[in-house]
Amino acid sequence: MYTLMLTARKFDERATLIQRSGKTAFHISSIGQETAQVAAAFALEKQHDYFLPYYRDYALVLSVGMTVRELMLATFLKGEDINGGRQMPGHFGYRKHHIVTGSSPVSTQVPHAVGIALAAVMKQEDRVAFVTFGEGSSNQGDVHEGFNFAGIFKLPVIFMCENNQYAISIPAHRQVAGRIVDRAAGYGFPGVRVDGNDALEVYGAVKEARNRALRGAGPTLIEAMMYRIPPHSTADDDMQYRTRDEVEYHKEQDGIESFRRYLFECGVLNEELDRSVNEDVMREVNEAAKYADKAPYPEPESALRHVYAKDGGA
Secondary structure: OHHHHHHHHHHHHHHHHHHHOOOOOOOOOOOOOHHHHHHHHHOOOOOOOEEEOOOOOHHHHHHOOOOHHHHHHHHOOOOOOOOOOOOOOOOOOEHHHOEOOOOOOOOOHHHHHHHHHHHHHHOOOOOOEEEEEEOOHHHOHHHHHHHHHHHHHOOOEEEEEEEOOEEOOEEHHHHOOOOHHHHHHHOOOOEEEEEOOOHHHHHHHHHHHHHHHHOOOOOEEEEEEOOOOOOOOOOOOHHHOOOHHHHHHHHOOOHHHHHHHHHHHHOOOOHHHHHHHHHHHHHHHHHHHHHHHHOOOOOHHHHHOOOOOEOOEO
């Protein structure tokens, strides 16, 4: 878990530098949200459950099977990208790993997750759908329609709101009256608020939600409280709506550093091993960035692929 948290962080930092150097046009960061994403992934079953991430979920998709090289290829929009250079960075889709492709309009993945959960019930499959979204998009109609349908039919879906305190420039208190987690009661299922910087607390909540779903008891809403350290994206000036002191305060609450201290206290990690892990992660990120930078762009004719039906069938 610690290695994957670090990998997501170092990938994110490198992707930002690559964008600032002019080699890519855009990056949207997840720094400050990695701990909850990795912990949630470890509470679920890879290549069995279904994952419907939102655009900051680099750590989640890395934890369920994507590689740093694959993320870098997507960052550079190269032809070898699993989506053929067709997606914006931060928009994931990988059939082999049950990562369901998302769309730029926020929260549209929520009803998709509910549909996948319904299919699991109809097919009598012991799997769950896990879907994430931000606190800003929790106000979209897609979210509430998904909650309502899942609650009525007690579907095996886990909703996790990554409450990072800002919907672009709008603070959470101007987005939501009350707590997001309390909305679950109105739809007939439990809501749990957790510290998104506490890996074990998030893991426990998602594990219990999965067990509950597989028992046929229905969905769970998890509100993971965290903070978005960087600007909304590389196109955003966050100092227009928050202060440097506020950001610096939350940097000190970093969930990765907290988990690192915990591992040291447990005797699982020591300075030598920690140094080795960091070196391995940086080597992987460096190699992935170098490979993706040199990889070819998609062929122009590939723009027509998967758009028109072929003769004799789709």
